[in-house]
Amino acid sequence: MKKLTTIASAIMFGLTASAAALAQDTIALAVSTLDNPFFVTLKDGAQKKADELGYKLVVLDSQNDPAKELANVEDLTVRGAKVLLINPTDSAAVGNAVAIANRNNIPVITLDRGAEKGKVVSHIASDNVAGGKMAGDFIAAKLGQGAKVIQLEGIAGTSAARERGEGFKQAIEAHKFNMLASQPADFDRTKGLNVTENLLASKSDVQAIFAQNDEMALGALRAIRAANKEVLVVGFDGTEDGINAVKSGKLAATIAQQPDLIGALGVVTADRLLKGESVEAKIPVDLKVIEK
The missing domain is CATH 3.40.50.2300 (Response regulator)
Structure with missing residues (x-):
């Protein structure tokens, strides 16, 4: 009888668990x-x-x-x-x-x-416009007015790319930056590397790069290192890789979201x-x- 009771209890427990699921x-x-x-x-x-x-x-x-x-x-x-x-x-x-x-x-x-x-x-979402402005303000604090900058844009058509670009544009106007180029790299690390390589060849006097996410920023850092140049790079998102790059002194800053x-x-x-x-x-x- 005890065994039957145990079996019955097990069945009831199973039914209850299934019902809960x-x-x-x-x-x-x-x-x-x-x-x-x-x-x-x-x-x-x-x-x-x-x-x-x-x-x-x-x-x-x-x-x-x-x-x-x-x-x-x-x-x-x-x-x-x-x-x-x-x-x-x-x-x-x-x-x-x-x-x-x-x-x-x-x-x-x-x-x-x-x-x-x-x-x-x-x-x-985060306030992407405010974040883009924060990135520009950081660059101005480090390099002063009129800095020569490049922007790596995210995927065209996304609100994040559009709004981060809008915020950075506000900083460009406020700090009189000289925008040397602004090109898409689709929020991708490899594309960030390739686009930056090409831009460094023609815009060798660049002082800072704002990448609209950390993946592009990390790609840009590789290109900068390969070209043996010194360029201040600011990313966006605050990913683990981005924060580690900041801690190691490779990335100047990242505008950290909380995904x-x-x-x-x-x-x-x-x-x-x-x-x-x-x-x-x-x-x-x-x-x-x-x-x-």
Whole structure:
């Protein structure tokens, strides 16, 4: 009898555990790319908070491809996702993915990069304009007015690239920088290296480079080192590699975001929506300058 009771208890426990698993609401997270450490940290922050709050988090990698992003969101709508967290590959193109979620009555929350079209319940990001200005102010503090600068731009069409560039433009005007060049390197380390190599050949008198993310900044550092030049480089994001480069004295500074907090706030905001609570249309995440 005792054995039967034990078996029955085990079965009941199993049924209860299965019911609890089924009861978990699913939150979807579509990330622009998981090749970038910044977005991996964002995903990890979201996963940790989802585990803490008892949600199932489904993560899909859009591989920096708007078509893949669209397919991912279509897939998520049949997976029973209750809320969509999306870090867009492109702020304009993502409108198609947002529209699909809208048609399926799935609330959309954008992370780090905004969406130009579609209904978005909340946007969680750092103040990229302020961050671009902070980078320029740092360069001015180190080199003074009229410094000769180059800017490495992120992926064209993303709100992050546009806003960081806007903030840096404010600093250019305020500090009368001489902008020698401003070219895209797509938030990519290898492209940051290649673009900087080419620019150094024609803009040898450059004094500072502002890279709109740490990956491009790290690529630029390699090019500078290979050219045996001294150029002050400022990155953006505050990734682990970026911060380590600052600590070692290679990178002058990075404008640090908190990607783990952006991801966690995405899940917290989704949780509030699912509980019927109101949420803010814009949720800012603090930035800070990290220097040695």
